Amino acid sequence: MRVDSSAPYNHARRLLDWYDVNARTLPWRSPPGTPPPDPYRVWLSEIMLQQTTVASVKGYFELFITRWPTVAALAAAEDADVMQAWAGLGYYARARNLLACARSVVADHGGRFPDTEAGLRKLPGIGPYTAAAVAAIAFGAHATVADGNVERVVARLYAVETPMPAAKPTLHALAAELTPTQRCGDYAQAMMDLGATICTPRSPDCPACPVAAGCAALKLQTPTRFPVKAAKVARPTRQGTIYWLRAGDTVLVTQRPPRGLLGGMRALPSDEWATVRPALAPPADATWQLLPGSVRHVFTHFELELVVMAATLNDGRSVALPAGATWVALAEIDRIGLPTVFAKAARHALAHLNTDRVDEKAA
DNA sequence: AAGCCGTGGGC
DNA sequence: TGCCCAAGGCT
Structure with a gap:
């Protein structure tokens, strides 16, 4: 040189x-x-x-x-x-x-x-x-x-x-x-x-x-x-699962770790987002239903494909909540400051469970 | 410290 | 057409 x-x-x-x-x-x-x-x-x-x-x-x-x-x-x-x-x-x-x-x-x-x-x-x-x-x-x-x-x-x-x-x-x-x-x-x-x-x-x-x-x-x-430019790295796709857990007219909301991606933000329960979908246990012992379709979201350095699993508890108090997790009224879910990726997942869940939601509200 | 910020021109 | 590029700086 x-x-x-x-x-x-x-x-x-x-x-x-x-x-x-x-x-x-x-x-x-x-x-x-x-x-x-x-x-x-x-x-x-x-x-x-x-x-x-x-x-x-x-x-x-x-x-x-x-x-x-x-x-x-x-x-x-x-x-x-x-x-x-x-x-x-x-x-x-x-x-x-x-x-x-x-x-x-x-x-x-x-x-x-x-x-x-x-x-x-x-x-x-x-x-x-x-x-x-x-x-x-x-x-x-x-x-x-x-x-x-x-x-x-x-x-x-x-x-x-x-x-x-x-x-x-x-x-x-x-x-x-x-x-x-x-x-x-x-x-x-x-x-x-x-x-x-x-x-x-x-x-x-x-x-x-x-x-x-x-x-x-x-x-x-x-x-x-020259000058050599950094190769535009193709965004890798990661996969993950969101757990939409209902109890009455509330849904379980968690919080992201304080640092890193979406750090400190409210979130929906999820597994880790990896190239290969990990088989982690859902956050509660319940009957989980895989909702049809998926949710896609693009971050700066990767693209995410989420599936949503849904379950309903008879009594939310029976579940030991992770630190920072709370039950949030369904009517409030789009007003609690969820990052877009979780808002999309919530919308996805609500769309597929619309019948249930209407029934709940009617009841 | 990456993201953002405007626009016109070349290929 | 769409992308890249052009005497960068600010937050």
């Missing part, structure tokens, strides 16, 4: 040489080798560009800069005006944070953006990426930007096999090694331009890449294999 010690220098030099010729011209950018843009412009563009394409941002950026040319002007704007101007760009928390940040810069920093990563990082809406980007691009700080472009470029340069997102710390560390001490802002933008125009996700233009000679993924002839 580690390359020889001269590689970082060569990488940065080749990339900057490429950027000097191929830098994209963008409204918030100054040409390579020229003094950096107004930090306000850099910051505004970086906020807008979060998870948003350059093409989408351009028009909004021009509109904002024209209407609010300085951070002080933006800070003084009406909330509704800014939100309206942002409309259509998406991720509207960014707009709220944009205003909060502008006002903090004016109120707490004398109208000037902090010039360090740490200082920027404290402002609303500025996370690790944006702090590094503003520090490097607007202030020339020796900061390493690590956005999706950089992660992809570095994953390919080093053919990092670790799947995302677990690979992020490794990729960020490698990106930091590659970062030069000079022209940090141009370098940051060069990496992102490379990722956006050459080292693209689906069809990278490797013959045009200035650092192809040092690219491990290209050497493997599989550049698009």
Whole structure:
């Protein structure tokens, strides 16, 4: 994974040489080798560009800069005006944070953006990426930007096999090694331009890449294999049994263990949910009837197929209840805060025992 | 610390 | 069509 010690220098030099010729011209950018843009412009563009394409941002950026040319002007704007101007760009928390940040810069920093990563990082809406980007691009700080472009470029340069997102710390560390001490802002933008125009996700233009000679993924002839993504694991199906135990017009309700899946929530008596249905004893000695059909529910990491067994006791007091279990009136069952999976099971039971329920209520 | 948050474009 | 993706941050 580690390359020889001269590689970082060569990488940065080749990339900057490429950027000097191929830098994209963008409204918030100054040409390579020229003094950096107004930090306000850099910051505004970086906020807008979060998870948003350059093409989408351009028009909004021009509109904002024209209407609010300085951070002080933006800070003084009406909330509704800014939100309206942002409309259509998406991720509207960014707009709220944009205003909060502008006002903090004016109120707490004398109208000037902090010039360090740490200082920027404290402002609303500025996370690790944006702090590094503003520090490097607007202030020339020796900061390493690590956005999706950089992660992809570095994953390919080093053919990092670790799947995302677990690979992020490794990729960020490698990106930091590659970062030069000079022209940090141009370098940051060069990496992102490379990722956006050459080292693209689906069809990278490797013959045009200035650092192809040092690219491990290209050497493997599989550049698009990187960054490796975690395989989307097919959700396994687990099976379980719910025990619908009636006594008079009440039903037995239990409580989940305090931690883990549905932790601390009310529940219906159940066996464990496993890949193979365990044959556990029902919670009471009674005549159990397997209801037709089943209940399906999808959790984050598995899908559950439940069957429901039902029984009716003449006297609920004859049963030793598990800790936390109580008898709950049938009429209350959908109002006690059952997680959806149990609510489904209850509905299933009630549907199949509808005749009984009606009879009970009539009696 | 996973889930959530908007939208437009490419294939 | 549906899915993936795009200069992430917040909770």
